[in-house]
Amino acid sequence: MSSDKKTLLLVDGSSYLYRAFHAMPDLRVVPGDPSSAATGAIRGMINMMQSLRKEVPADYAACVFDAKGPTFRDALYPEYKANRSPMPDDLRSQIAPIHEVVRLLGWKVLDVPGVEADDVIGTLAVTAANQGIEVIVSSGDKDLSQLVNEHITIIDTMNGKKRDVAGVTAEFGVPPALMVDYQTLVGDAVDNVPGVEKVGPKTAAKWLQEYGSLDALVARAGDIKGVAGENLRKALEWLPKGRELLTIKTDCELDGYVDGLPAMDSIAIGDQQMEALTAFYEQYGFKGLVRALGGNAAQAQPAVPAAAKPKRATQAAGPSLFDEPEEAPPAAAAPEQATSTLAYDTIFTWQAFDHWLAKIEAAELVALDTETTSLDEMLAEIVGISFSVTPGAAAYIPLTHDYPGAPEQLPQGEVLARLKPWLENPAKPKLGQHVKYDRHVFANHGIEVQGYAHDTMLQSYVLEVHKPHGLASLAERHLGRSGINYEDLCGKGANQIRFNQVDVAKAAEYSSEDSDQTLDVHRVLWPQIEANDKLRFIYDLEMQSSETLYRIERNGVLIDAPMLAKQSGELGARILQLEAEAYEIAGQPFNLGSPKQLGEIFFDKLGMPVVKKTATGARSTDEEVLEKLAEDYPLPAKLLEHRSLSKLKGTYTDKLAQLADPKTGRVHTHYAQAVAVTGRLSSNDPNLQNIPVKTAEGRRVREAFVAPAGSVIASADYSQIELRIMAHISGDEALLRAFKEGLDVHRATAAEVFGVSVEQVSSEQRRYAKVINFGLIYGMSSFGLARNLGIETKAAAAYIDKYFQRYPGVKQYMDETKQSAKSKGYVETVFGRRLYLPEINSPNGPRRSGAERAAINAPMQGTAADLIKLSMVKVQQVLDAEKRGTKMIMQVHDELVFEVPEAEVAWVKTEIPRLMAGVADLKVPLLAEIGVGENWEKAH
Known part of the structure; x- marks a missing residue:
């Protein structure tokens, strides 16, 4: 695009608003109140329009929507768009405000x-x-491809797709000039315009390439x-009308404009109407957008969350296509402060150090x-340390910045030695953002920090689990403050410098700002937690868990590297053997990881049935398809085993020894607290929770987790914990009785469902009952149950009905929980952890159903997470x-793993199950079981 040309940016507003509606959560003016006005599409539209304006500079711009009422196509063909579902009421109600806010954002609306x-x-x-103007059309609608030429380009910002002349030709197999012909042959199912029967994209493109038009x-x-x-000849009479319906008109008389067209000056890109936007955002409850518009220059940045500080500041991801929605829990007002006059000190002298140490x-x-x-x-x-004790004031002590011209800094060792008494004093309360990381860092220098009273990351996790918990997001969301981006200081990718190479002045501002914002965020979040006894309990539990996890991570677990090397060699040999066997079955060598080659061999050469297709119409060979085909064909079974073993080798047997500390031979995993919305921990570097224990090879990996000489490994976990929690929460008499009497709950369920005595239950009936018990906890449908059991859906539905007849309390719990979730917007664990469900009132059926299943299961998963944390602490x-x-060396799901001196084995076997069983008083007894062995696998 030449720099002297003007650019017109046209937005397909109708495409945008549907995308916004379906991609955003079910937001409301009053969060969680389904009777309140819907706002998700409005918020999504704002984000999309703001983002587009930043990404695509233009001189002229318009956002074009479909108007109400019929068009010439309806008169030409009454069945036009007859199959389209009516617009959802919650979207219809947002159309007028979307038009309004797009205008206020500076766009011409047509x-x-x-x-x-x-x-x-x-x-x-x-x-x-x-007129020589370059045109960019932003839309996901492929129909607009017929407009493309050297001056008109279609972009789809949602997936990064660009449809210029080459792009259209590559995507559809015909150039833009033939797109109307192509569409006429294929038809348009969305608009109910028939094409030629059984003629798809490949045939249409092939014919047009061969015949030209x-x-x-x-x-x-x-x-x-x-x-x-034959089908083409049958359609000959229809094709002219089909082409007329599908041809985009380019010569419309647009009433109200000179010569039927708007003057370009009338659609020049405009400025945002700040005052009116503020009023609009306030009306629809967009607090974050209001804060972004108001305040000082730093606060007036576009409402896009800054990148989180890369200090393992564990976060839960927000919506992938849009900025985060407004917070569900009501936020307290930010404390009064003069953040526009920040007082940040950099400490270069002992006099300044002593002044701040006294503070x-x-x-x-x-x-x-x-x-x-x-x-x-x-x-x-x-590299440096910062402190803040009052809003707007902070100090940074640079210690090891090392670059040409770096100023002289206080010696690291002496500074840490003089800070150590305060750092290790439990009576001196301290606050941080992700304090577990900082505890490790200080420990690396021989300092065991005591007195961490608060962690803003964990405060956010307890109050607003479904939001990002990084400091940048917290400051933006709760203070309306934007900060310095880490990448602005250090760069990105291969060119990123280490923090000790950052200019001291910039580093001081960045780190001081972090401490200052952490203190400010705490002053907003802590009063909300302190005022709620349940949330206070959960927060205290998270803080105590952070301390215990620090100890677990610090301990690490000993790895038998020679054993892993031996396993890698054996797995490698088996993988090669599987490749050879796959080649033999296929009758040729092929790339086992190529979906295209797999499709050709499976479906064209070996004649296997097509199970399903991808979104682009290709024949799928994903894991689900392989598992289905493996029931009847040997090649998919070989591929599944090959994939499983390759993953096991690459992820564990090859890598674990590399991740071990070369001095100690121990692996130190990282436990992330603020990720899973249920309260469960996640483990990474390495991930100890995903070792595939259902296969013999996977279980062998656990054999490499060992104890040093004179010690053994012990593994303790809860028995049937989620079923026990279901019994407690639902209060179902039959389920409670089964656990109180110490019955085999799956056998007891089988007796109830199949109408036989407990003694008469067969192993097959018990297996069915086990699937039903766990399936219903996870909201499994009759279809899902049928698939798991390999039976007819009707039979599965009958089992579920019988189950609910025998356990009516469970059914009542499920119904009441869904209704409560719809009214509150969240569910709670037994201990009060809040689990938010943004989609529980969504007009999108699949999303709403998923949220309803989560509403039933989340309290059980969350309560199990609370219990294992209580036990760990x-x-x-x-x-x-x-x-x-x-x-304690590992926590994996509902399991605690220990390294036990042989002299303490008897104590561990008795006391740890007793301690775990006694952390909570439920309506059913908790049962913890423990095993001991020379390695993790043998301890099971």
């Missing part, structure tokens, strides 16, 4: 009665292009062989932050109090 949006776009695009093809219709030719010694609470050399907390060394407290040599 909705021309009697003319479809595509035709308005076509007319404007062609007219502008004829639809007219030429029609003239030679008698030459076309087979069924396709932190006297302060009631100190926000503390470290800057380091690494994201790996076990290796990271301190309690056991560690007792180990410390009794000065035991036993170390």
Whole structure:
């Protein structure tokens, strides 16, 4: 695009608003209130329009919507669009405000009665292009491809697709000039415009490539062989009308404009109307957008969350296509402060150090932050430290910045030695953002920090689990403050520098800002937690868990590297053998990882049935398809085994020894607390929770987790924990009785469902009952149950009905929980952890159903997560109090793993199950079981 040319940007508003509606959560003016006005599409539209304006600079711009009422196509063909579902009421109610806010954002809005949006776009695009203006159309609608030429380009910002002349030709097999002919042959199912029966994209493209145009093809219709030719000849009378319906008009008379067209000056891109936008955002409850518009220059940045500080600041991801929606829990007002006059000090002298040491010694609470050399907390060394004790004031101590011209800094060792008494004093309350990381960093320098009273990441996790928990997001969301981006300091990718190479002045501002914002965020979030006893309990549990997890991570687990090397060799040999066997079955060598080659061999050469297709119409060979085909064919079974073993080798047997500390032979995983919305932990570097224990090879990997000489491994976990929680929550008498009497609950369920005595239950009936018990916890449908059991759907539905007849309390719990979730917008665990369900009132059926299933299951998963954390904390407290040599070395799902000196084995076998069973008083007894062995696998 030449720089002297003007650009017109046209937005397919109708395409945008549907995308916004379906992609965003079910937001409301009053969060969680289904009777309140819907706002999700409005918010999504705002984000999309703001993003597009930043990404595509333009001189002129218009957003074009379909107007109400019929068009010429309806008169030409009454069945036009007859199959379209009516617009959902929640979307219809957002149309007028969407038009309004798009105008306020500086866009010309067009909705021309009697003319479809595509035709308005076509007319404007062609007219502008004829005047030498470059035209960009933003839409996901492939129909607009017929407009493309050297001056008109279609972009789809949702998937990064660009449809210029080459792009259209590559995608459809014909150039833009033949797109109308192509569409006429294929038809348009969405608009109910028939094409030629059984003629798809490949045939249409092939014919047009061969004959040059639809007219030429029609003239030679008698030459076309087979069924396709017969269908073409049947459609000859229809094709002219089909082409007329599908052709975008480029010469519409747009009433109200000079010569039927708007003057370009009338659609020049405009400024945002700030005052009116503020009022609009306030009306629809968009608090974050209001804050982004108001305040100082830093606050007036576009409402796009800044990148999180790369200090393993564990976050839950927000919606992938849009900025985060407004917060569900009501936020307290930000404290009054003069953030526009920040007072940040950089400490270069002992006099300044002593001044700030006196400040932190006297302060009631100190926000503390470290800057380091690494994201790996076990290796990271301190580059600098910052503190904040009052809003708007902070200080940074640079210690090891090392670049040409770097100022002289206080010696790291002496600074840390003088800070150590305060850092290790439990009576001096401290605050941080992801304090577990900072604890490791200080420990790397021989300092065991005590007195961490608060963690803003965990405060956010407890209050708003479904939101991002990084400091940048928290400051933006709760303070309306934007901060310095880490990548602005250090760069990206291969060119990224280490923090010790960052200019001290910039580093001081960045780190001081982090401590200052952490203190401010705490002052907003903590009062909300403190005012709610349940949330206070969960927050205290998370803080105690953070302390215990720090200990677990620090301990690490010993790895038998030679055993892993032996397993890798054996797996490698088996993988090669599987490849050879696959080649033999296929009758040729092929790439086992190529979906295209797999499709050709499976379906073309070996004649296997097509199970399903991908979104693009290709024949799928994904895991689900392989599992289905493996029931009847040997090749898919070989491929499944090959994939499983390759993953096991690459992820575990090859990598675990590499991740071990070379001095100790121990692996130190990282447990992320603030990720799973249910409260469960996630493990990474390495991920200890995904070792595939259902296969013999996977279980062998656990054999490499060992104890040093003189010690053994012990593994303790809860028995049937989620079923026990279901019994407690639902209060179902039959389920409670089964657990109280110590019955085999699956056998008891089988007796109830199949109408036999417990003694008469067969192993097959017990297996069915086990699937039903666990399936219903996860909201499994009769279809899902049928698939799991390999039976008819009707039979599965009958089992579910019988189950609910025998356990009416479970059915009542499920119904009441769904209704409660719909009214509140969240569910709770037994202990009060809130689990938000943004889609529970969504007009999108599949999303709503998914949220309803989560509403039933989340309290059980979340309560199980709470229980294992309570156990982890309690056991560690007792180990410390009794000065035991036993170390907790892993937490995996509902399991705690220990390294136990042989002299303490008897104590561990007795006391740890007792401690775990006693952490909560439920309506059914908790049962913890423990095993001991020379390695993790043998401890099961």
